[in-house]
Amino acid sequence: MTDKGPITYRDAGVDIEAATAALSRAKDHIRATFTPGCLSNVGSFGGLFELPVGDWRRPVLVSSTDGVGTKVKVAAAAGRHDTVGQDLVNHCVNDILVQGARPLFFLDYLGTDRVDGEVFEALVRGLSIACRENGCALIGGETAEMPGVYARGEYDLVGTIIGIVERDRILDGSRVRPGDRILGLPSTGLHTNGYSLARKILFEREGLAADTRLDELGGTVGDALLAVHRSYLGDLGPLLDADLVHAMAHITGGGLVDNVPRVLPEGCAARIERGVLPVPPIFRLLAERGPVPVKECDRAFNMGVGMVVIVAADDEAAALERLPDAARIGEVVAGDRAVELI
Amino acid sequence: MTDKGPITYRDAGVDIEAATAALSRAKDHIRATFTPGCLSNVGSFGGLFELPVGDWRRPVLVSSTDGVGTKVKVAAAAGRHDTVGQDLVNHCVNDILVQGARPLFFLDYLGTDRVDGEVFEALVRGLSIACRENGCALIGGETAEMPGVYARGEYDLVGTIIGIVERDRILDGSRVRPGDRILGLPSTGLHTNGYSLARKILFEREGLAADTRLDELGGTVGDALLAVHRSYLGDLGPLLDADLVHAMAHITGGGLVDNVPRVLPEGCAARIERGVLPVPPIFRLLAERGPVPVKECDRAFNMGVGMVVIVAADDEAAALERLPDAARIGEVVAGDRAVELI
Numbered sequence: 001m002t003d004k005g006p007i008t009y010r011d012a013g014v015d016i017e018a019a020t021a022a023l024s025r026a027k028d029h030i031r032a033t034f035t036p037g038c039l040s041n042v043g044s045f046g047g048l049f050e051l052p053v054g055d056w057r058r059p060v061l062v063s064s065t066d067g068v069g070t071k072v073k074v075a076a077a078a079g080r081h082d083t084v085g086q087d088l089v090n091h092c093v094n095d096i097l098v099q100g101a102r103p104l105f106f107l108d109y110l111g112t113d114r115v116d117g118e119v120f121e122a123l124v125r126g127l128s129i130a131c132r133e134n135g136c137a138l139i140g141g142e143t144a145e146m147p148g149v150y151a152r153g154e155y156d157l158v159g160t161i162i163g164i165v166e167r168d169r170i171l172d173g174s175r176v177r178p179g180d181r182i183l184g185l186p187s188t189g190l191h192t193n194g195y196s197l198a199r200k201i202l203f204e205r206e207g208l209a210a211d212t213r214l215d216e217l218g219g220t221v222g223d224a225l226l227a228v229h230r231s232y233l234g235d236l237g238p239l240l241d242a243d244l245v246h247a248m249a250h251i252t253g254g255g256l257v258d259n260v261p262r263v264l265p266e267g268c269a270a271r272i273e274r275g276v277l278p279v280p281p282i283f284r285l286l287a288e289r290g291p292v293p294v295k296e297c298d299r300a301f302n303m304g305v306g307m308v309v310i311v312a313a314d315d316e317a318a319a320l321e322r323l324p325d326a327a328r329i330g331e332v333v334a335g336d337r338a339v340e341l342i
Numbered sequence: 343m344t345d346k347g348p349i350t351y352r353d354a355g356v357d358i359e360a361a362t363a364a365l366s367r368a369k370d371h372i373r374a375t376f377t378p379g380c381l382s383n384v385g386s387f388g389g390l391f392e393l394p395v396g397d398w399r400r401p402v403l404v405s406s407t408d409g410v411g412t413k414v415k416v417a418a419a420a421g422r423h424d425t426v427g428q429d430l431v432n433h434c435v436n437d438i439l440v441q442g443a444r445p446l447f448f449l450d451y452l453g454t455d456r457v458d459g460e461v462f463e464a465l466v467r468g469l470s471i472a473c474r475e476n477g478c479a480l481i482g483g484e485t486a487e488m489p490g491v492y493a494r495g496e497y498d499l500v501g502t503i504i505g506i507v508e509r510d511r512i513l514d515g516s517r518v519r520p521g522d523r524i525l526g527l528p529s530t531g532l533h534t535n536g537y538s539l540a541r542k543i544l545f546e547r548e549g550l551a552a553d554t555r556l557d558e559l560g561g562t563v564g565d566a567l568l569a570v571h572r573s574y575l576g577d578l579g580p581l582l583d584a585d586l587v588h589a590m591a592h593i594t595g596g597g598l599v600d601n602v603p604r605v606l607p608e609g610c611a612a613r614i615e616r617g618v619l620p621v622p623p624i625f626r627l628l629a630e631r632g633p634v635p636v637k638e639c640d641r642a643f644n645m646g647v648g649m650v651v652i653v654a655a656d657d658e659a660a661a662l663e664r665l666p667d668a669a670r671i672g673e674v675v676a677g678d679r680a681v682e683l684i
Binding site: 051 | 489
C-alpha cells in the first residue's frame, strides 16, 4: 500500500462502531443472566459482583479460564454459532465443579479477524443460555478485532469462570481411598476436545462436510460434532450437598488416562473399564475412519465419559440413585496414581 | 491428505507433550507471584484463592477480561515477548482500579497456531513480573494450540483479573460535579491501543522495521511501540486510601473522547486541553507519517494521557502533591456527558 492519503482506524481493519453496534444487540441476552450479586451494567470498565459473605464461613474463590478449541471451526463449517457459547460455559462450570465449587460469574473474550454482528450475537446468545442454566452471571466481556493474528474469517472464544466453595468442602482428592468406586457420567460427544484430530479425519481425509448425513450417526456430521458439552452441575450439585463425593474429574484433553490421576492421592491408582457407558457413535466413526488406535483414542477423546465421580463403596448405591444415567466404570486400587484402562 | 495410516493427535498439529514441557518451565515464574490467599498448585483444574473476608464489610469483586490487541504482532516483529505479558496485566489492573478495586488474582489464556516453548516462557515471565509488581497472583491459565484459527506463527494473549473493593468505596462517577479538576497521568506510549493503525502506518506504508532507529524516537521503532503499558496502581492506590478521588478513567481504545464520558454522570461534561502532558514522540511520528487527522488521533490513541483522575477542586493540590508526574489537563463543566478537546 503506497497511498498516502489520511488514514483512519477503520482503514486499518478496525471498526469500533460495528463492534459497538453488535454489543448493543447482545446486551439483552447478557442482562437476562444477571443474578442478585450483580451490581454493574453491561459496558462498564469492570464487572461488579457483591459476594454474599454472610452465607460463607471461609469462602474460597475457584476460577478457571479456557476455550473450546477448534470446535469453533466446526461451528463455522456448519454456520451455527450458538452452541459453542454453551460449550464454553458448561466446560468452565465443570472445571470448577470438580473442586466442589458453584459458579458465581463468567467473562468472555472474543478474538477475531473481523467482527460479524450475527456471529457475535449467536455466540453471546449461547453463552447467555448456558449462564442462565447454571445460575452464573455473564458479567463482563471483550471483543477484539485482530486482523492478521486470526486467520481470515476465524475467531477464538475464551471464557473465565469464577465460583465459590467453602474451604473445608474443597475437593482435592485427599478423601480418595483404595476400594472407592469410580462412577462415570455420559458425555454428549467430543465436548470440547479432540476437534483438530476429528476435523482432520472427517473433513480432510474423508472429505465429509458438516451437512453430510451418515446412518451410523443418525444425523449429520456437524450435528454430532457440535453436540453441546454437558454441564454436570445439575446432577452433581445435590451429590455435593449430600456429601457423597470423594473426588471428581472432568474428562477433557488427555481423556481418562490424564485427568483421573489429577485427583488421585499418593498410594492410589484407578482401574477403569472401557465402554461401560454407551460410546456415542461419533467416537466409533472417528476410531474406524482414522483409523485411530485405541490408546490414542483414550487420550484424544473422552470416549463417552464426560465426568468421573469417586465415592466410597458404601455410598455407591446412594450416589447412583441420584444419578440416573451414571454407571460404575471402575474402582480405586492401591498403586502409583496411574490409570489402567481395561 | 490421502494417507490412510494410523493418525495421532500430534499428526493433527497438536502436541500435548510440548505444551506440558513449556508449562513446566514456566511454573517457577508463576509460583513467584503467589500471595497468601493462594491455595492451589499450578496445574490443578481451577485456581483457588481464599478471600480474607474478615478484612471486608461488604466486599465486591471487580473483574475484567482483555487482550493487548495487535501489540502481539509488534512483539513478534521485534522478537521480544516478555513485555506484552506485562502490558496485559497492567492494562487489566488499571481497568478495575478505575472502579476503586485492588487486584487479587489473574488468569491468562494463550491461543496460538503452535506453542513455541521460548515464546511461552517469555510471555509467562512478563505476566509474572507484572503480577508481582501489582501484588496479584497468577492463579490460572490455559494454552490452546489451534492450527487454522490463528494465522501461522501468530498468538493472542488474553487475561482476566479479579479484584476487590468495599461496596461503599466503589467509584462509579456519581461523585463527579461541575468544577471538579481533571488530572492526567502520563502514558508510556500506545499502551495497548492503536496497534493495527500504527503497524499499518509504520511497517506497511513507511516500510520501517522493528529495529529501525529513528532520531525523533531516540531509539528503535520496536522499542517505542513496545513501551510497557503503565500500571497506575502504585500511584493511585494511596490517593484512593486518602479518599481524594471522585472518578478515574483508563484511557484505552476510543481515547479521552470515549473513555472519560464513561465516568461522567448526567449533567456533567469535560473540557480537556490537548498536549498538556508531554506527548511521547511515537504519537507525533504516527500523526505525521499517517498522516492521521487530529480527531482520529484523539480516538485511536491515548496521545500521552494513560489515566484520568477526577478530583474536587479543593483536593487538586493534595492530589497533585501525591502524583509527581501528573498535571491538570481539564475540568468538569455542566453538560451532557461529552468531552470537548481543545
